[in-house]
Amino acid sequence: MPKNQNLEYHIISDGIFWTDGGGAFGLVPRTIWEKRLPPDENNRVPFSLNSLLIRSEGKLILVDTGYGRKLDEKSQQIAGLKRPEGDLLDALARLDIRPEQIDIVINTHLHGDHCGGNTIFQDNQIVPTFPNAQYYVQRLEWADAIAPNERTRATYLAENFVPLQESGHLNLISGNTQITRHVRTAIARGHTRAHQVVILETGDQTMVFVADLATLHYQFQRLAWVTTYDIEPLETIESKRYWQQWVLEHDAVIIFQHDTQIPTGKLVRGNNNRFKVEPVSID
Template identity: 80%
Template sequence: MPILQDLEYHIISDGISWTDGGGAFGLVPRVIWAKQLPPDDQNRIPLALTSLLIRSEGKTILVDTGYGRKLDDRAKQIAGLVRSEGDLLEGLARLDVLPEDIDIVINTHLHADHCGGNTIEQNGRLAPTFPNAQYYIQRLEWADAIAPNERTQATYLPENYAPLQESGHLKLINGNTQITRHVRTAVTRGHTRAHQVVIIEAGGKTLLFMADLATLHYQFQRLAWVTAYDVEPLETIESKRYWQQWVLAHDAVIIFQHDTQIPTGKLVPNGNRFKVEPVSIS
């Protein structure tokens, strides 16, 4: 139960997704990336599905919602979904947090592994999983999600977000947004056109919830390492260039949402490059 000043936060798992390594590393040859993160016999690597629970100024905030509970067996198999310790809702329950207790959900973007848990099936219909929450989504991200193109339509699934508008739970935000005194979002273009990270600043400490600005710590160490899923890879490189300097200037602890090797770490100089060193925040 880490506490910074009057703020409390918890990292919660929605499981592991065994995902094609080529997708995660893009143009980086397998012979190079496999030395860092050896794949299984199907060329898959494990990606953590991490959400962040924050309590700040009387608000209970959830950052991203994982895959959720709507996937059928085939979809779970395609996602390589393994939940040996339960899903997000079970993780919240272990903290005595009910879905009704969540005041704000922040979606870093609307890919299925980040927003699938936004909605849940109830009485044959889709409803917000967190009935008392406002869901904070970038307006441009919403626009791209409701009108996907041939490249993005497989990753934007309307059942994960369309019901939020119908039920009045949707809150569209424009650019960098202050959520509470200690919690804010910042747009980091590249993975999607309006992907956003979440920043916590309290008690003289700074945390950066990376989301898919860098899926793994390797991609934050090396600017050119970009996933195959990024819709604007050159923008990703420039975003990472900026945020490398930002985390150094703020001595920030980084939460790598998908990283099973270094889930939390700090960026440090390493010759003419950078490396991420693991840091515990428990």
């Protein structure tokens, strides 16, 4: 979907995984969410692993890296990871892009399903998957990730990010950051303390990759629908209140990282004046 010579963007996938529906929907009773997103026999619902690839001002930028290739068989099974069309590196290869060509990786946060592909096994060592890239991570996210607690340590896995620092690939940023003329990051706190979203401005269209500000479109349209995984659920609600207004003001397309039903949508007023996300295509 190239728009002009200076800007190109693609949604690419690292596959899907299956996660507990109760985890995904938090306090919302199953009787309400199961009609919208039917669970499997183990009460799990599907989550996409979408990443965003952007070519801007001659730089190739990758937003989040999925689960990656380091999970053993058992961990893949627990995550319910499925990759019928291959993983993220296969998706890049289909666009004729080799890992060495990526200039910048932006991690929205450092949970395992967002940065597992940052690093890869090579000759019995764990090294950056994208050897010529600088990896942009929020400084506060980094601090939380390298000192996990009992609640967060199952998803903050050092192997996904510590090797970046050791090899000089880490670029810590603090707060909202302009990356290129078309691309910037903005803090959207709640899922983690320094969780960030990525904004893409093409000239005729504004898009926001919301990551886990709203894992599914259901959480974007309802402030009270918050996943169990959020560290600061009340902050998530305030962040969503802000970003709902922001997408309306900018007529922005929302790109959902984990939503298998609506990967790209716009927020509109539906029946009863309630917000609703309607699918739109960005092709």
